[in-house]
Amino acid sequence: MKIAVDAMGGDNAPEQIVKGVAAAREALPDVEFILYGKKDEITKYMDDFRNVQIVHTDEVITMEDEPVRAVRRKKQSSMVLAAQAVKEGNADAIFSAGNTGALLAAGLFVIGRIKGVDRPGMTTTLPSLQGPHDNFTMLDVGANAESKAKNLHDFAILGNFYSANVMHITNPRIALLNNGTEYDKGDRVHKEAYQLLNDDSSLNFVGNVESRELLNGAADVVVTDGFTGNAVLKNTEGTALSMLKLVKDTILNSGVKGKMGGLLLKSAFSQIKDQMDYSKHGGAVLLGVKAPVVKAHGSSNANQVKNALIQVHEIVDSKLVKNLAEYFDMHVKCIQQDEVDKPRENN
Amino acid sequence: MKIAVDAMGGDNAPEQIVKGVAAAREALPDVEFILYGKKDEITKYMDDFRNVQIVHTDEVITMEDEPVRAVRRKKQSSMVLAAQAVKEGNADAIFSAGNTGALLAAGLFVIGRIKGVDRPGMTTTLPSLQGPHDNFTMLDVGANAESKAKNLHDFAILGNFYSANVMHITNPRIALLNNGTEYDKGDRVHKEAYQLLNDDSSLNFVGNVESRELLNGAADVVVTDGFTGNAVLKNTEGTALSMLKLVKDTILNSGVKGKMGGLLLKSAFSQIKDQMDYSKHGGAVLLGVKAPVVKAHGSSNANQVKNALIQVHEIVDSKLVKNLAEYFDMHVKCIQQDEVDKPRENN
Numbered sequence: 001m002k003i004a005v006d007a008m009g010g011d012n013a014p015e016q017i018v019k020g021v022a023a024a025r026e027a028l029p030d031v032e033f034i035l036y037g038k039k040d041e042i043t044k045y046m047d048d049f050r051n052v053q054i055v056h057t058d059e060v061i062t063m064e065d066e067p068v069r070a071v072r073r074k075k076q077s078s079m080v081l082a083a084q085a086v087k088e089g090n091a092d093a094i095f096s097a098g099n100t101g102a103l104l105a106a107g108l109f110v111i112g113r114i115k116g117v118d119r120p121g122m123t124t125t126l127p128s129l130q131g132p133h134d135n136f137t138m139l140d141v142g143a144n145a146e147s148k149a150k151n152l153h154d155f156a157i158l159g160n161f162y163s164a165n166v167m168h169i170t171n172p173r174i175a176l177l178n179n180g181t182e183y184d185k186g187d188r189v190h191k192e193a194y195q196l197l198n199d200d201s202s203l204n205f206v207g208n209v210e211s212r213e214l215l216n217g218a219a220d221v222v223v224t225d226g227f228t229g230n231a232v233l234k235n236t237e238g239t240a241l242s243m244l245k246l247v248k249d250t251i252l253n254s255g256v257k258g259k260m261g262g263l264l265l266k267s268a269f270s271q272i273k274d275q276m277d278y279s280k281h282g283g284a285v286l287l288g289v290k291a292p293v294v295k296a297h298g299s300s301n302a303n304q305v306k307n308a309l310i311q312v313h314e315i316v317d318s319k320l321v322k323n324l325a326e327y328f329d330m331h332v333k334c335i336q337q338d339e340v341d342k343p344r345e346n347n
Numbered sequence: 348m349k350i351a352v353d354a355m356g357g358d359n360a361p362e363q364i365v366k367g368v369a370a371a372r373e374a375l376p377d378v379e380f381i382l383y384g385k386k387d388e389i390t391k392y393m394d395d396f397r398n399v400q401i402v403h404t405d406e407v408i409t410m411e412d413e414p415v416r417a418v419r420r421k422k423q424s425s426m427v428l429a430a431q432a433v434k435e436g437n438a439d440a441i442f443s444a445g446n447t448g449a450l451l452a453a454g455l456f457v458i459g460r461i462k463g464v465d466r467p468g469m470t471t472t473l474p475s476l477q478g479p480h481d482n483f484t485m486l487d488v489g490a491n492a493e494s495k496a497k498n499l500h501d502f503a504i505l506g507n508f509y510s511a512n513v514m515h516i517t518n519p520r521i522a523l524l525n526n527g528t529e530y531d532k533g534d535r536v537h538k539e540a541y542q543l544l545n546d547d548s549s550l551n552f553v554g555n556v557e558s559r560e561l562l563n564g565a566a567d568v569v570v571t572d573g574f575t576g577n578a579v580l581k582n583t584e585g586t587a588l589s590m591l592k593l594v595k596d597t598i599l600n601s602g603v604k605g606k607m608g609g610l611l612l613k614s615a616f617s618q619i620k621d622q623m624d625y626s627k628h629g630g631a632v633l634l635g636v637k638a639p640v641v642k643a644h645g646s647s648n649a650n651q652v653k654n655a656l657i658q659v660h661e662i663v664d665s666k667l668v669k670n671l672a673e674y675f676d677m678h679v680k681c682i683q684q685d686e687v688d689k690p691r692e693n694n
Binding site: 129142145146177179185186187190211213214215227228230231232235238239240242244245246247250254264265267268269271272275276 | 492526535537560578586587590593597612618619
């Protein structure tokens with residue numbers, strides 16, 4: 001297995017990327033890592049090149065670059081070269097902690113979409129604090145600013161497959177993020193999406209879910225349009241961090257000043273941070289393209305890069321994309337057949 | 348001043364509504380409360396009718412009623428009669444803790460819109476944990492499932508006025524909730540709304556804000572479409588509650604089991620709950636209709652009802668709606684004049 005790594009993407013690149021690769025190499029002896037970027041900078045952080053190949057390039061896509069333009073013009077950038085290697089079959093997957101928009105564009109325009117998927121969806125895994133599983137999958141969290149009902153239906157199919165095959169959840173409960181739980185809630189797109197999900201007997205669709213219930217494990221796959229999904233993901237992060245800080249400050253100011261209190265809080269908060277840390281499930285995955293495209297947070301450290309690379313390995317190992325393409329193709333055919341066989345029922 | 352109160356709306360109606368009115372009466376000696384609902388049930392919780400008038404009706408709009416249909420058909424319901432009293436000038440404002448959708452419909456169809464406002468916006472006040480003020484105003488949080496750019500611009504004008512006149516914030520910072528801070532972020536509607544806000548020199552527009560920054564006091568008025576605003580509001584509530592529970596459970600399970608630890612946590616958490624409790628700023632206000640329409644949480648207790656009634660009093664007292672209507676009218680005329688005077692610049 002070969003993983004193409006954009007060694008120059010991210011706030012702490014190339015140091016933390018290279019160190020993450022070195023750590024992942026110990027856990028994944030069957031992987032050859034191809035690192036794209038400035039050779040002299042990369043070699044500063046690695047002196048043993050076992051299972052590692054470096055492809056030198058000076059060009060880099062920065063966080064400030066306009067994504068689509070950067071991918072079109074910076075043909076020799078570490079990210080575009082890595083995507084090109086995947087397209088040409090020289091690598092099985094691409095990993096980057098760089099410019100998210102540019103990675104989406106590289107996935108879409110260089111690697112290309114799976115047949116039948118109009119818009120890929122950015123997919124992330126968040127913690128469930130209650131319910132049968134300790135995490136859930138949500139998509140789209142921001143690949144698309146505008147979505148049609150058909151896109152949301154595709155996200156459900158992609159998410160269902162990811163949850164079952166990569167998160168190993170049997171018969172995942174699929175829900176649609178909406179502004180109320182009743183079937184007729186939402187704008188035109190969400191009402192129409194509800195019908196598509198409800199009519200699709202291959203999905204274990206459990207109905208609408210409100211954003212209030214997300215962390216309570218209300219569903220295993222939460223389907224949302226990219227604009228709302230992005231707002232909800234960022235709001236969850238922001239509110240969780242604000243609450244932790246508020247609680248910490250309040251408790252420390254209200255009497256627990258002694259050594260014991262401080263130690264106690266430190267241990268409790270480190271446990272909570274671990275429980276809420278969704279980077280332990282890896283990065284965000286662009287589902288719906290012809291190869292695994294995995295994005296880690298720009299601020300990732302070596303350990304988080306390692307986790308994301310282990311996730312990339314699992315995705316490639318499970319043949320997710322190949323199976324997804326077959327499943328999707330078959331699924332689309334079944335629906336078309338259904339429509340030929342019987343007129344759609346009304347609710 | 349007369350406030351029409353839907354005595355039958357809410358999970359704890361009429362008991363907590365009536366008790367809330369009794370408490371508010373002490374704080375607001377200049378108000379006459381007109382309570383709409385079942386007389387025998389209302390009188391169970393009140394024996395002194397100073398400044399209180401009861402208008403008996405048996406009909407009630409329930410939480411399960413389809414909003415628009417309920418308002419159209421249940422003409423004798425406590426909510427519709429209260430709205431009718433406002434429309435006819437027999438009361439200055441309406442308060443309800445009942446069916447939100449029905450109250451929106453009553454505001455829209457019975458009381459009616461301010462001239463120039465196509466879609467009223469549901470407005471709420473949330474805590475700011477950092478920044479110059481301890482709260483911010485957000486709208487629309489769910490009156491509309493679909494919004495146009497013009498609606499978002501109207502929400503900004505309405506929110507600006509509410510923040511300045513009711514929350515007493517000087518020159519409020521207005522931001523647009525979007526999926527990135529750059530000016531060209533978002534879907535078509537949000538890109539267009541950015542331009543409208545940016546071109547409106549009467550607003551102190553500070554640009555786009557991401558949902559991650561809301562509780563950090565990034566703006567005094569956060570403008571959003573009703574679908575995203577609803578998702579973000581519910582997500583903030585849900586995440587804050589989940590985090591509090593998680594922290595409490597983790598700390599209690601990690602050693603603070605003694606009496607001292609328990610007492611300490613109790614005091615810290617009660618302080619945090621108070622800081623996060625946005626019902627102390629009153630209920631949600633439907634801005635853009637011809638009289639104040641204030642909605643409290645369905646689960647409100649007497650104290651929360653009292654807070655919301657004090658807010659209703661402040662809104663009426665500040666002549667918010669009258670000033671808003673004049674301001675809005677003038678503002679629309681200025682923009683029209685601007686458009687006549689000079690072609691719009693492009694960014």
